[in-house]
Amino acid sequence: MKILVAIKRVIDANVRVQLKRDGSGIVTDGVKMSINPFDEIALEEALRIRESGQDAEIVAVSIGSDTSQQQLRTALAMGADRALLIKTDDEVQPLRAAHALLAVVQKEQPDLVLMGKQAIDDDSNQTGQMLAALWQRPQATFTSKLEIAGDKVRCTREVDAGLETIEADLPAVVTTDLRLNQPRYVKMPDIMKAKRKPLDTMELSELGTPELPMLQITAYEAPQGRAGGGRKVENAAELVQALKERGVL
Amino acid sequence: MAKILLIAEHDGQSLNPATAKAVSCAQAIGGEIDVAVFAASAGAVAEKASSLEGVTRILTVERPENEAPLASVLAPQIAALAADYTHVLLPSTTFGKDVMPRVAALLGVAPISDIMAVIDPTTFKRPIYAGNAIVTVKAPAEPLVLGTARTASFQPAAEGGSADIVAKQLDVELPAHTRYVGLKGGGGDRPDLQSAPRVVSGGRGVGSEENFQIIYKLADKLHAAVGASRAAVDAGFVPNEMQVGQTGKIIAPELYVAVGISGAIQHCTGIKDAGTIVAINKDPDAPIFEIADIGLVGDLFEVLPELEKALDASA
Ligand SMILES: Cc1cc2nc3c(=O)[nH]c(=O)nc-3n(C[C@H](O)[C@H](O)[C@H](O)COP(=O)(O)OP(=O)(O)OC[C@H]3O[C@@H](n4cnc5c(N)ncnc54)[C@H](O)[C@@H]3O)c2cc1C
Numbered sequence: 001m002k003i004l005v006a007i008k009r010v011i012d013a014n015v016r017v018q019l020k021r022d023g024s025g026i027v028t029d030g031v032k033m034s035i036n037p038f039d040e041i042a043l044e045e046a047l048r049i050r051e052s053g054q055d056a057e058i059v060a061v062s063i064g065s066d067t068s069q070q071q072l073r074t075a076l077a078m079g080a081d082r083a084l085l086i087k088t089d090d091e092v093q094p095l096r097a098a099h100a101l102l103a104v105v106q107k108e109q110p111d112l113v114l115m116g117k118q119a120i121d122d123d124s125n126q127t128g129q130m131l132a133a134l135w136q137r138p139q140a141t142f143t144s145k146l147e148i149a150g151d152k153v154r155c156t157r158e159v160d161a162g163l164e165t166i167e168a169d170l171p172a173v174v175t176t177d178l179r180l181n182q183p184r185y186v187k188m189p190d191i192m193k194a195k196r197k198p199l200d201t202m203e204l205s206e207l208g209t210p211e212l213p214m215l216q217i218t219a220y221e222a223p224q225g226r227a228g229g230g231r232k233v234e235n236a237a238e239l240v241q242a243l244k245e246r247g248v249l
Numbered sequence: 250m251a252k253i254l255l256i257a258e259h260d261g262q263s264l265n266p267a268t269a270k271a272v273s274c275a276q277a278i279g280g281e282i283d284v285a286v287f288a289a290s291a292g293a294v295a296e297k298a299s300s301l302e303g304v305t306r307i308l309t310v311e312r313p314e315n316e317a318p319l320a321s322v323l324a325p326q327i328a329a330l331a332a333d334y335t336h337v338l339l340p341s342t343t344f345g346k347d348v349m350p351r352v353a354a355l356l357g358v359a360p361i362s363d364i365m366a367v368i369d370p371t372t373f374k375r376p377i378y379a380g381n382a383i384v385t386v387k388a389p390a391e392p393l394v395l396g397t398a399r400t401a402s403f404q405p406a407a408e409g410g411s412a413d414i415v416a417k418q419l420d421v422e423l424p425a426h427t428r429y430v431g432l433k434g435g436g437g438d439r440p441d442l443q444s445a446p447r448v449v450s451g452g453r454g455v456g457s458e459e460n461f462q463i464i465y466k467l468a469d470k471l472h473a474a475v476g477a478s479r480a481a482v483d484a485g486f487v488p489n490e491m492q493v494g495q496t497g498k499i500i501a502p503e504l505y506v507a508v509g510i511s512g513a514i515q516h517c518t519g520i521k522d523a524g525t526i527v528a529i530n531k532d533p534d535a536p537i538f539e540i541a542d543i544g545l546v547g548d549l550f551e552v553l554p555e556l557e558k559a560l561d562a563s564a
Pocket residue numbers: 013037120451452453454455477478479480481492493494495496497498508509510511512513514515516519529530531532535547548549550
């Protein structure tokens with residue numbers, strides 16, 4: 001089978017993001033960038049499917065500027081067979097990403113597309129569902145367990161009410177939640193080997209995707225902080241007293 | 250004037266409280282509000298929805314395929330129904346997040362996730378970077394505006410209305426490529442985590458599934474729902490649906506009590522809008538104290554029994 005994994009380059013999850021002083025955006029200069037954590041989980045799952053004995057080719061795809069090659073190289077080092085960069089220096093919102101991925105899917109004809117449930121920069125949680133709709137295929141979002149049986153996939157989804165299970169015909173789009181797996185660390189020799197794996201590049205404009213509507217971001221601001229840093233009480237009785245004073249008991 | 254279609258969330262029997270919050274978001278946009286109930290049989294849910302104040306009409310779309318909330322089945326129906334509206338809204342729950350973008354792609358719309366404030370009918374605020382920044386976004390008005398309403402940002406609409414219930418027939422072909430198998434929910438009879446006015450959460454510091462009883466006991470005393478940190482869920486102390494935070498539930502109770510939780514940024518993202526935050530932790534330097542309104546440094550296994558006694562004494 002063929003598995004396509006979407007890889008987005010984002011500010012590393014451990015970085016405390018900062019607003020630019022003039023409020024025109026987020027500081028990205030000199031900031032550590034990584035594979036979106038949910039995409040790392042998606043790739044790990046693809047690797048595990050292959051390691052479970054399935055004959056699988058794993059293709060990592062990213063849409064973004066040239067710098068995304070770094071994350072694709074990391075994906076290759078983790079174990080992807082080849083990588084594809086859809087190059088653009090423009091902002092890539094989810095609908096654009098989904099249309100670009102649709103073009104790739106139509107060319108590559110994968111049996112499974114694994115993606116993150118959300119990118120931790122825009123937190124949109126949209127692209128996988130959009131791709132599934134455009135491709136007219138099943139979607140399983142928030143997946144924490146995945147089993148492939150023949151031409152079907154069975155997914156356990158972390159929904160608000162608990163764990164939901166659905167079954168879908170392949171090909172399908174599956175988006176990952178944190179508990180799906182724990183991604184492996186990349187080993188030094190694999191980084192060396194990854195340098196020889198194919199990484200193809202293509203201009204986004206060559207894909208012939210249509211004109212698409214976009215959200216226009218008109219302002220960035222810091223969230224309203226909580227006053228917090230509130231008072232410390234010494235014991236349970238004082239705590240109850242303090243809650244009463246605040247009128248919450 | 251805006252004409253808003255709101256998609257009700259329900260489990261076939263009862264209306265999910267997130268729906269009433271999304272109604273408030275719709276009211277902030279202003280205009281006529283229709284609530285659509287997609288179900289195999291919409292009866293009780295439609296009744297309940299019709300009592301929400303500010304709602305103009307309830308539209309029921311009854312089909313056997315609508316028994317379970319499958320995005321691939323619901324999206325084409327919502328897209329068909331959307332034609333008469335300027336706005337389509339869903340709650341920003343796992344249900345809304347699953348369905349909304351699928352509708353967006355069918356309609357060719359750039360949608361807004363997690364609306365936290367309405368500036369004008371096409372301009373909204375939403376969080377990015379786990380709530381570490383807020384952006385103002387302007388959406389194209391044509392063909393329509395589509396989004397999810399962040400439930401922690403809106404109060405539930407009041408009850409007391411009596412909107413008309415109208416049955417709708419939609420002639421839409423539905424895919425059969427996805428099948429619902431089932432739901433395993435912890436549920437029980439504790440208050441719902443997402444709408445409860447009080448929540449007690451436990452973290453890794455609680456130590457084990459058995460020890461979590463101490464959290465349940467305090468919650469029962471306070472009539473509170475129970476939540477947890479990711480570490481507590483990952484360690485298997487409690488099921489996943491109890492996770493609070495960036496990748497769990499974003500909640501805004503009047504009272505939040507964090508027990509044995511360090512206060513990682515991803516956890517705090519989920520409780521920023523709470524009224525009063527209480528932290529109980531044995532480490533005086535735990536970051537949770539930075540956002541807590543009331544802090545108590547101590548061993549939870551000593552503090553919680555004392556707290557129960559103090560609550561009894563003051564009752
Ligand atoms: C992409 C991403 C998404 C994430 N999403 C979430 C999310 O949605 N929700 C979430 O919660 N986390 C999330 N996390 C994880 C988060 O970073 C933390 O790892 C997690 O919140 C820690 O949980 P904790 O506070 O229970 O554990 P710890 O950080 O280990 O803290 C345990 C605390 O318990 C205290 N303690 C121990 N024993 C006692 C005792 N006897 N009495 C009193 N106090 C005691 C300790 O002092 C300590 O402060 C996410 C992480 C990432 C990278």
